[in-house]
Amino acid sequence: MESRLTILGCGSAAPSLLRANTAQILEMAGKVILIDCGEGTQWQMLKRKISAFKIDIIFISHLHGDHYLGLPGLLNTLSLYGREKPLKIFGPKGIKSLLFHNFKEAEIYPNYEVLVTEINNKKSKKIFEDNEITITAIPLQHRVPCYGYHFDNNHYSLKINKEKCDLALLGFDVIKEFKSGNDFVKEGVNYSYKDYTAPYHIEHSYTFITDTLFLPELAPIFFKTNLLYHESTYLNILLDKAITTYHSTALQAAEMANLCQAKLLVLGHFSSRYPQTNELLTEAKIIFENTELAEDGKVFIIK
């Protein structure tokens, strides 16, 4: 099964009419993952018809306002509308006290469990793993502790042999059981899923790198990633500014894509000094041809 990345916001610093602050929805291996939650993320989700109720896990890169200020509001709304499913949140040290302080002072008592894990690793580290997906936190270099995330979808799934099912007159309800690896009994006859399916391997990955100096030494961690989202706050002519503010340029993002041999590079986190982002794209394409621009509402398929 393919994964799907929806850009909810790709602007930097303060929200603008051009672009919302950073937030993305990654749908991978049946999970709905929110990555960063800048102010206004709830509005962006409403606009894109994505239900906040479906979110399973949230990853926050760092505690600058343009990446997390939407989170208290989102948690509040989920409580207001009676979410019951526990919610996992990963983020840098300090996120727990920020959220729980807000709950306490605002007298919010969520009826769902908020499971916050603070990450504090100095080297890249696996922070989540189940049968289908592995997630690595990658320390970046910004003015405050900041993490990139690498999502690796790597598992076996079952492909239905449609012809065989049709021949045996097996309908949709049976196919559903087979897909989950269950046998099916119909009129006393046992149909084994093994006879009607074939295993196939799924592997693809997504890498999210934002708010950081250019760190070429990270490339091996997400070598051959299918989609690399890399911040490109500035054009390379403003390299000095990028360095003093701990950001990267479009050219550097392309260098990273080249080093890690990404299939596709998506540029984002644009400074509001660029109402048009075409120049950033042109700059990146000099080094890495398969580059696209993030845009609020844009969807990328990862497979």
Ligand SMILES: [Zn+2]
């Ligand atoms: Zn930022």
